[in-house]
Amino acid sequence: MTNFINALTISGSPVPVYPGKLMPHWIEAAQDKGYDIVARIIDRFHLALRCQHCGELIKVRLFTLISAQPLCSACVQKQWILTAQAAGLTYLNRCPDDRHYAIYQAQCGHIIRRQFEFVERVAAGKTDLRCNICHKKTEVRKAAARGWELIGPDPEGDPNYRHYRHSDCGHEQRIARANLQTGRFSCGGCGKIWTAAPSHLYAMSFTLPNSRELIKLGYSNNPIGRLRDQLVLDKKMPCAILKTVSVDTGQQAIQLEQRLHKKLRDTYPDAVIPTAVFADQINVKSEIYDIALTPVILAELDALAEPTSVRAL
Structure with a gap:
């Protein structure tokens, strides 16, 4: 390694000091932007600045100091580390292939590559992180x-x-x-196609964050999967399957469901809940009713559970 007689160490590497005066307006510009000028370095176009916030030295072009806001790499990296921690990650290093990305360790132990901007959104709770x-x-x-x-x-x-x-x-x-x-x-x-396979009619209850309770009537060949994997957008929202009725085929389930919904809409129009009420919580556009309709819906399903009812359709 080359030895410099008069040098500063910046980011772990020796940088030669360049002889010359420091102009007063340079010093003023540096102080206004949160730095102290330590010395001129390398050539007449570069300066060594000390960050007033963390004390680290950075190498900056004179033009950058005068025309823009120099960034302290130590402070920037510290913020990356803190943001990663807030997102449940451990910052490892910047991605060598793309300056917009970094390498992190997830809580599961796997190494992942993500954009800085994405990790910021995760830390702010605006999106979820997935390994x-x-x-x-x-x-x-x-x-x-x-x-x-x-x-x-x-x-x-x-x-x-x-x-x-x-x-x-x-x-x-x-x-x-x-x-x-x-x-x-x-x-x-x-x-065989799902319309010919066995299915179920179901009634499910949901409690929204504002404590309002709703009930949904529908059909599925897997009501539990329908509830957990498709309908509920907030996994912490209280919900439950109230009743299921086995049906011979998916096609039959469609017909029974459509008949029930028409009957409920015609008889209890005020119990139909507008989509806007639950749009951010339940992944469906209709088929949601006020919880007060629960006894009616369960009674309809009980009636359909009788073999003669299903065959009569």
């Missing part, structure tokens, strides 16, 4: 639970779909991630 490695393991596990193997991304590039292989027959197909979670699909090789 892609853990998420893929979860998707693999959910696919296996339904008898499928996750092959990879959607061949057509749709982020809402994945490419799967059926463990029973080996058939490969695209399946929507939401449908895989709820079971609302069938194998194109050996299965």
Whole structure:
């Protein structure tokens, strides 16, 4: 390493001091922007500034000092570290390939690469952070639970779909991630379409953050998955499945549901809840009623639970 007779150490490296006077307006500009000039360095175009906030030395072009606000790399990095901590991450270092990204360690222990701006939004609670490695393991596990193997991304590039292989027959197909979670699909090789498969009518209750209680009537071949994976946007919102009724086919479930909704809308129009009331909490546009209608809806489902009622349709 080259030894300089008159040098400063900046960011761990020796930087030669350049002889020359410090102009008064340079000193004033530095102080106005939160720095003290320590020396001229390298050549007549550079200065060594000491940050008045953290005491670290930075190397700055004279033009930058006069025309802009120099950034203290130590202060900037400290803010990256604090923001990462607020987002539940550990800052490791900047990404060598893109100055807008950094390398972090997630709470699960995996190393992830994310944009600084994205981590800021996570820290502010504006979005959620997801470890892609853990998420893929979860998707693999959910696919296996339904008898499928996750092959990879959607061949057509749709982020809402994945490419799967059926463990029973080996058939490969695209399946929507939401449908895989709820079971609302069938194998194109050996299965029958969901409209011909067994299904359920259900009644579910929800309690909004303002304590208002609602009830939903609907159908699904997997009511639990429908509730947990599709309907509830805030996973902390109190909700429950009040009742389910088994139906022979999905097509029959559609017909029964439509008949019930028409009856409820016609008989109890004031109990129908506008979408705006629950739009940010429940992922559906209709089929939501005031909780006061619960005895009526449960009575309708009880009636449909009798074999003669379903056959009569």
